[in-house]
Each structure stands twice: as structure tokens, then as C-alpha cells.
Amino acid sequence: xxxxxxxxxxxxxxxxxxxxxxxxxxxxxxxxxxxxxxxxxxxxxxxxxxxxxxxxxxxxxxxxxxxxxxxxxxxxxxxxxxxxxxxxxxxxxxxxxxxxxxxxxxxxx
Amino acid sequence: xxxxxxxxxxxxxxxxxxxxxxxxxxxxxxxxxxxxxxxxxxxxxxxxxxxxxxxxxxxxxxxxxxxxxxxxxxxxxxxxxxxxxxxxxxxxxxxxxxxxxxxxxxxxxxxxxxxxxxxxxxxxxxxxxxxxxxxxxxxxxxxxxxxxxxxxxxxxxxxxxxxxxxxxxxxxxxxxxxxxxxxxxxxxxxxxxxxxx
Numbered sequence: 545x546x547x548x549x550x551x552x553x554x555x556x557x558x559x560x561x562x563x564x565x566x567x568x569x570x571x572x573x574x575x576x577x578x579x580x581x582x583x584x585x586x587x588x589x590x591x592x593x594x595x596x597x598x599x600x601x602x603x604x605x606x607x608x609x610x611x612x613x614x615x616x617x618x619x620x621x622x623x624x625x626x627x628x629x630x631x632x633x634x635x636x637x638x639x640x641x642x643x644x645x646x647x648x649x650x651x652x653x
Numbered sequence: 654x655x656x657x658x659x660x661x662x663x664x665x666x667x668x669x670x671x672x673x674x675x676x677x678x679x680x681x682x683x684x685x686x687x688x689x690x691x692x693x694x695x696x697x698x699x700x701x702x703x704x705x706x707x708x709x710x711x712x713x714x715x716x717x718x719x720x721x722x723x724x725x726x727x728x729x730x731x732x733x734x735x736x737x738x739x740x741x742x743x744x745x746x747x748x749x750x751x752x753x754x755x756x757x758x759x760x761x762x763x764x765x766x767x768x769x770x771x772x773x774x775x776x777x778x779x780x781x782x783x784x785x786x787x788x789x790x791x792x793x794x795x796x797x798x799x800x801x802x803x804x805x806x807x808x809x810x811x812x813x814x815x816x817x818x819x820x821x822x823x824x825x826x827x828x829x830x831x832x833x834x835x836x837x838x839x840x841x842x843x844x845x846x847x848x849x850x
Contacts, residue, residue: 570674587681615654617676619677
């Protein structure tokens with residue numbers, strides 16, 4: 545079990561990065577979170593969270609090529625590290641364990 | 654593509670990913686996002702990145718605030734002694750205000766490199782709160798001069814003087830226009846009474 549579980553935003557971001565696969569940069573990650581959960585997220589907040597996760601070695605990043613449609617700015621692609629994947633699994637296990645034994649939530653997905 | 658929000662983000666946004674964030678916002682704006690959305694993302698982006706810097710380096714930001722307050726009070730005292738001479742010259746008064754805030758910004762920026770942007774925003778917030786309402790023209794001058802201080806840190810030392818005086822004159826001119834619009838309030842004595850406190 546890791547020392548610290550992920551926050552809800554961190555967990556959503558990491559799951560969205562996983563879902564985006566090789567093309568995980570902030571635009572598809574933010575859209576995925578907004579479309580799936582309905583939560584409006586600031587792009588800068590995603591960068592801040594990802595930088596924090598990178599400092600904890602849960603995420604790695606690389607710069608792509610600058611493109612004209614982005615005004616000549618490069619994309620920053622993100623990918624989960626092995627520790628990041630383990631952290632997501634640990635958080636999922638912790639939440640699932642908390643879910644069990646609550647009669648009010650029985651049968652609800 | 655609106656340039657002003659991106660200029661705000663470039664000038665005041667902190668951290669490693671400002672350039673990529675600007676690229677993301679450009680991409681989404683061109684894909685159909687509204688100008689209001691762009692402004693919201695820009696202002697929250699500045700707030701978010703500055704907050705992250707402040708939380709990461711709280712002691713440095715406290716020192717920055719102390720240096721900013723010290724330089725501001727010292728220069729205000731010096732300027733106050735000259736105020737009787739320049740009271741009736743609005744342009745000179747505006748130039749004085751611009752110089753005052755620029756020197757505060759520079760002092761803080763040089764003290765807090767490489768976290769100068771967050772430090773300048775931290776120092777500017779109380780000045781803006783103090784200035785808004787009574788000194789709108791001062792606030793505009795302050796934004797212009799602090800932005801100059803932020804931008805000047807990117808240029809080489811030899812080019813700083815040019816960078817400071819020439820390209821930002823349109824912004825200062827806007828400040829002077831606003832100053833003229835609010836001259837009546839200044840004549841009513843708001844400036845004198847609040848500056849002396």
C-alpha cells in the first residue's frame with residue numbers, strides 16, 4: 545500500500561492519461577474528464593497536478609514537435625510509470641474496500 | 654486568435670509548462686471554444702500557477718513581499734517630498750507612478766530569481782487592492798510597469814533598458830489616458846489623502 549492515496553482529481557487525470565494511450569496530452573485528457581464525469585477542469589490545474597505527480601515519479605513526460613495549429617507550441621505527452629500504475633491500483637483497492645459492507649450502496653454500480 | 658489573454662499568460666504565468674499550456678489553449682480556441690472560455694482559462698491559469706509557486710516556496714514569497722513593501726515605502730517617501738513640485742503635471746505624475754512600480758517590480762524580481770513572476774504577482778496583489786477604486790490610473794500604471802518588470806527578466810542585461818522604455822510605451826499611454834479620465838477624482842484630494850497614509 546503506498547504512503548499516500550491519490551486525490552480524486554489525480555485519479556481522474558491518471559485514468560484519462562491511461563485511456564488516451566500514446567496521445568495523452570492535456571487537451572484530450574481534459575476533454576475526457578469533462579465528457580465522462582461532467583467536472584469542468586482548468587487546463588493549468590491539470591498541468592499543476594501532473595507536475596506534482598511527475599515529481600513523485602508516478603508520471604513521465606516528453607515534449608512533442610511544435611505544430612502550426614497550436615501557434616508553434618509543442619505538446620507535452622504524459623505516460624504512467626510503473627509506480628503510477630501501482631498507485632492507481634492501490635487507490636482503486638482502497639476505495640473498493642471502503643465500498644464493501646455499506647448496505648445503502650449495495651447493488652449500485 | 655486574441656493576443657491579449659495569451660500575453661497575460663506569457664507575462665504572469667509561472668512554471669515549466671506555460672508554453673505548452675498556451676499551445677493547448679490556442680488549439681482548443683481554434684477548435685471552437687469561446688473568447689470567454691479562453692479568458693477564464695487564462696486568469697485561472699495565472700492564479701493556479703502562481704499559487705503552486707507560492708505553496709512550493711512560501712519563505713521566498715514572504716521575503717519578496719517584504720522587499721516589495723520596503724522598496725515601495727522608501728520610494729513613496731522620496732516621491733512624496735517631490736510631490737508638491739509635480740502635483741499639477743499629470744504626465745510627470747503618471748511617469749513617476751510607473752517608475753515607482755517598475756522599480757518595486759525590478760527589486761522583487763532580482764531578489765527572487767528564478768521565481769520572479771510569482772513573487773511580483775504576490776507583491777502586486779496588495780498594491781492593486783489598495784489602488785483599485787481610488788487610484789484606478791495608478792493600478793493600470795502598476796500593471797503595465799510590473800508586466801515590464803516580468804518581461805525584462807527574459808532579456809539580456811544590455812537590452813533591458815530598451816526593453817523597458819520602448820515597447821511598453823503603448824501600455825503606459827493607456828495608463829495615462831485612464832489617468833486623465835480619473836483626474837477629477839485625483840483633484841478632489843483622494844490621491845493626497847490616501848498616499849499620505
